[in-house]
Amino acid sequence: MEPIILKYQVDGSDFSMAGEASSSVKKTLKQLGFSPDLIRRVAIAMYEGEINMVIHADGGEATVEISQSGVRIILADHGPGIKDVALAMQEGYSTAPDEVRNLGFGAGMGLPNIKKYSDDLKVETELGVGTTLTIQINT
Amino acid sequence: MKLSKVCELLDAEILCCEEGLDTEVKSACGSDMMSDVLAFVKDQSILLTGLVNPQTVRTAQMMDMKCIVFVRGKRPDEAVVSLAEENGIMVMASAYRMYTACGILYANGLYSEGIDKV
Ligand SMILES: Nc1ncnc2c1ncn2[C@@H]1O[C@H](COP(=O)(O)OP(=O)(O)OP(=O)(O)O)[C@@H](O)[C@H]1O
Numbered sequence: 001m002e003p004i005i006l007k008y009q010v011d012g013s014d015f016s017m018a019g020e021a022s023s024s025v026k027k028t029l030k031q032l033g034f035s036p037d038l039i040r041r042v043a044i045a046m047y048e049g050e051i052n053m054v055i056h057a058d059g060g061e062a063t064v065e066i067s068q069s070g071v072r073i074i075l076a077d078h079g080p081g082i083k084d085v086a087l088a089m090q091e092g093y094s095t096a097p098d099e100v101r102n103l104g105f106g107a108g109m110g111l112p113n114i115k116k117y118s119d120d121l122k123v124e125t126e127l128g129v130g131t132t133l134t135i136q137i138n139t
Numbered sequence: 140m141k142l143s144k145v146c147e148l149l150d151a152e153i154l155c156c157e158e159g160l161d162t163e164v165k166s167a168c169g170s171d172m173m174s175d176v177l178a179f180v181k182d183q184s185i186l187l188t189g190l191v192n193p194q195t196v197r198t199a200q201m202m203d204m205k206c207i208v209f210v211r212g213k214r215p216d217e218a219v220v221s222l223a224e225e226n227g228i229m230v231m232a233s234a235y236r237m238y239t240a241c242g243i244l245y246a247n248g249l250y251s252e253g254i255d256k257v
């Protein structure tokens with residue numbers, strides 16, 4: 001199969017729309033006949049990343065590369081960046097404010113969960129410039 | 140347990156995807172933290188929650204869940220119900236509070252299957 005590249009703008013101002021991109025990717029992978037296990041891993045990892053872009057970074061851009069061997073998800077934002085990546089990767093670490101917690105997020109579980117479901121995770125970040133997550137999930 | 144039984148036990152009103160009543164489910168989970176559902180839930184088919192924002196539906200969708208039960212009389216707005224409907228996720232509303240709703244299902248044999256301790 002020819003690699004497929006999908007691109008999405010993730011709107012940071014509308015929490016209710018967060019997850020649109022992940023939902024669309026999930027549907028595409030299903031149509032392409034990928035295994036339920038791979039689809040689930042991609043859906044959860046991308047959704048966590050997409051939510052992070054909305055609640056921590058005012059949105060950004062998602063690029064998804066689909067090939068025979070797996071799926072690569074690149075989530076790029078121009079948010080505040082992450083000060084201490086090792087700390088952010090720890091379960092339970094969160095800087096989310098109370099209003100985010102009232103929406104059901106902000107337990108500090110997202111990044112560790114992305115790591116758990118991916119075969120490779122790269123976090124590139126610069127304070128005041130933005131963050132790019134590259135998530136590789138193999139079939 | 141069939142979703143029809145869940146509906147009956149929780150004295151719930153069906154808000155969409157009534158055709159799912161015959162669906163058989165093996166386990167359920169209850170949480171108001173979608174972060175925890177995404178991190179700890181494995182193969183649960185029902186999400187009981189008191190949150191009514193669209194992310195409850197998105198979370199259920201990512202986890203391949205079949206049904207959402209909004210507890211303690213919470214009512215999602217029309218947009219949330221349509222999002223669930225588009226994705227074939229049955230939605231019910233029950234007046235029971237979270238603890239009681241989970242307790243009723245558990246007491247009737249619907250367990251959580253493997254996520255009881257983290
Ligand atoms: N895209 C991002 N831009 C800036 N900071 C981020 C970004 N993603 C994560 N962070 C920082 O890393 C912390 C941990 O992220 P993680 O996703 O693990 O938890 P959370 O989003 O706070 O809560 P949860 O994912 O459980 O809802 C966040 O609280 C935030 O401080």
Ligand SMILES: [Mg+2]
Nearest residue numbers: 048052110111
């Ligand atoms: Mg997060």
